[in-house]
Amino acid sequence: MRMKLLLAWAAAGALAACQGAEDAGNNAAGAGGDSSTGGNAQGQTGRSIGDAAAQSADLSQFSQAVQAAGLTDVLTSVGPYTVFAPVNAAFDAVPQETRTRLMAAEGRDQLTQLLTFHIVPGVVTAQDLGAAIQRGQGRATVTTVSGDNLTVTREGEALVVSDASGGRSRVVQADRIQSNGVIHHVDAVLMPGGGR
């Protein structure tokens, strides 16, 4: 299994390298306009969220986690979802012991909880978040498929997603629009359940 994952990882890295710039993601995650007036976002591809993540070098650990949790079918099916996908550096910041435990078979439930905490129903673009923050006088709340809420605020031009215990992750690449939703890359793993 681990060997398969490593092979998949290597393949994913190669693919991502060939792709160059991934999709039409905006590195400036601020986008303060109001997309809720309609109109398709730019760069929608025929790929699913799951496929796009699997082919992103910077999301290889996230993609492995999705695979380990048995959520691959979710992110390649109808959706639609908004995924705040932690980049590899974000996973590296989680203690190795915890990561090992989560990736083991007995940690699958908890891994699923962790991942679903980063998935929001529907398609929420950076502009949508910006507009909601504006309406909400500086903050917006989005509900995850795990039933928890995330708070989104703005720091300068960047969007910051926070969990209930104050953990913060910054959107470092926004609006990778896919066939079944959108991916935002974030720089930290959020902790479900109001953990400390």
Place this chain on the structure above:
Amino acid sequence: MRKLILLVSAAAMAAAMPALAQGRGGGNGKGGGQQAEARGGGHQGHGRGNGRAERSDRGGGQARRVERREVRAIEQADRRVERQVRGNDRREVRRAEGRDWGHWASGRGNGQRFAGRSVDWRDGRSLPVRLARGGCPPGLAKQNAFCLPPGQLRRAQMMGQRIDRSRFGAVPQEWLYRFRDDSDFYYRYDDAGYVYRLNRGNDLVSAILPLFGTGLTLGEPLPLGYDAYNLPVPYRDFYADSDDHLYRYDDGAIYQVDTETRLIEGVVALLTGNPISVGSALPAGYDAYNLPMDYRDRYADDADSLYRYSNGGIYQVDPTTMLVQSLVEMVL
């Protein structure tokens, strides 16, 4: 995790016998559990037998010994769980960016859907409410130090008891991988959804394990109680039962099941745990416009209406009252 679940099983089961079991206890005579209950002390409310329940009512010494054993079994299981949790806590916990991942991963920091199940189990051990003083909450019957739904008493009273395993059925084939007789234990089934673990040396019941009500777990057989197709309407066109796969909804997720083996293969869709419903206030968490791309031209927020997506539908919301006015379109 699995060990933790098993450790608490005895305690949790003694307390948390789902109400479903109550209606199924009066089986057809084939079930060992039914027979064991009648033999070992059926439940008065069902008019069968009179064993322990009646003895308990008589306040006899044997009943008190049974009660003490039952309490001890639960408390011992509790202590084992506590030891395990303390052991986890003692492990070196490294913090990343001020976050106590060790705490979270040890199970204390969660308790949500999906992964929360292990914690739910742990919490479940306290379900038989220990009464400081006074009576039980409505619907629960006072039994010694505990308050339990009446139907749970029968099985709770079997913990620590010696039973005639020949009167129980065999564990269903699909669960044998998990509950197969070994050098320490026998496993027997009561045809009502419970496996009884008996100490091999003395046939005492050391655990009562449900085959349903534990949620759906990847890689395990579909538990009892999920025979019927139960998907929310918007998802039925996408996930219909076939010769190859069954699809079942549980706890915010749609699971794919192998039709032949009935093993749960994976999750294919996640539904929000905080859905929108017409006539209600828009729940928290829908501050941001979230419609699928293909529908944004048709349903854009304006001064008169907001539009939000939830579980396959687009809902119209009054921006003044924030009440959900209607489901304007199903989009799946």
